[in-house]
Amino acid sequence: MSDSSTLPPARLHPEAELARDALSTPLLSRAVRLARWAGPATRVDAGGGLVEEQVPAAAEALGLSGEDAAADAAEAWRAAVDAGLVEVTDEEEGTVAAGADLGTVTGGGSPHEVLEVWLAALETVLADASVPDLGGLVDAIAAEDGSGELDLSSLDWDPEADAEFLDGVLGNLYLLTVGDDAAEAAPVPLPALAASVIVPDDMGEPTDDVLEQVSEAMMRLDDQFRMLEPAGLVEYQPVDEALMADADEEPAAPVDDTEVSRYGMVRLTPLGVYGLRARLLEAGFDAPAVGDLADKGADALLDGTAVFPPAAAHAETEQWLTRREPLAAARELLAAARGTDEGAPLRRLRCQQALSLVGAGAEPALREVLDDAELGGLARVWLTEHGAADVPPPSEAMIFWLTIDTVAAQLAAEGNSEELRALVEGLAAQHSGFFSTVWRVDHPATADV
Known part of the structure; x- marks a missing residue:
């Protein structure tokens, strides 16, 4: 997608409605609750993250339980900091206080200002979603010589490429959504979305290697869309767990249209359309919205x-x-x-x-x-x-x-x-x-x- 081309116009919902949607998302509602929960005894590390020993209390404050509770609480805290709901008052001591934008989302801000806070929190989730599951990180911590130093070369991870991949997928999803004439865009099959960024436009029949890349991309996207749904960006029907029963074998792309929903379906929410359009405008794209021409000749x-x-x-x-x-x-x-x-x-x-x-x-x-x-x-x-x-x-x-x-x-x-x-x-x-x-x-x- 060239940043010099004009995209189809987005049909945006009213900002007041979108702001209500943003406030009701797990992402922002959790961040607000943690900002209110934080007090004089709350401590953060050098990066602004909640210190490890206080994460369980944060999870409890959010009513979270289970194996993902700590990770979800830590993410909610990062979103609160990045969105300005919490600010670090003393980096050496690790103390915090309510941020300037906490009042914005608790009744003092306009719908547009609330959406700006949500966009800032969204960037935190998008950054997290671009990071793969570094299952080999523990093995990489200690090099073969036992030095205990992190051996980044042993991690097959290109942060910039992974971020560009997710941006490309979301860009294509945005194009499919705003280009759909229906009042509500149809959900997009995950295999088709993965193929849109993997399969070359001039390739007639995908090779086995390309199909394998599509399958791998589907699995990455399944994890990423599971993370993005609580942000209110998408509605997502995950890949059927039965298809991933064998962890050592990537699922093949579906060949039967009646089975396609088992491989994941994703749709941008109205809030997601707003959010991606804002990111596209920030990146220099011409991303109009319906109503832009209303005051022109x-x-x-x-x-x-x-x-x-x-x-x-x-x-x-x-x-x-x-x-x-x-x-x-x-x-x-x-x-x-x-x-x-x-x-x-x-x-x-x-x-x-x-x-x-x-x-x-x-x-x-x-x-x-x-x-x-x-x-x-x-x-x-x-x-x-x-x-x-x-x-x-x-x-x-x-x-x-x-x-x-x-x-x-x-x-x-x-x-x-x-x-x-x-x-x-x-x-x-x-x-x-x-x-x-x-x-x-x-x-x-x-x-x-």
């Missing part, structure tokens, strides 16, 4: 939505229209739709789609362009669809010009699709002289069409 709206998925374009246009009086909006849209440049046909298509959302109050604007060579055709379509009276019939030249304009717009929007070919074949079947006439149409896109 009609030219920006038509050009911007030209590359949006249909549902996002519809939502963006609705927000744009709510800020304008119908007649003025219609006139502005029609003026922006004019032009003979390459992008003009798609602008006119987006204009026509936008005008379909405007009520009868826009009728005068449509009547004003009935004699316009570029806009007269779409004006007649709108007036007819809205049951207007006294709509003059179009000339044959206008019909063919509008046909070329519509086909050119569809080509720009979706390429030479089967649906478009069927449309042209239908037009040719209805009009015996279609092709002999259409090539003479005075439209800039005639040759391309």
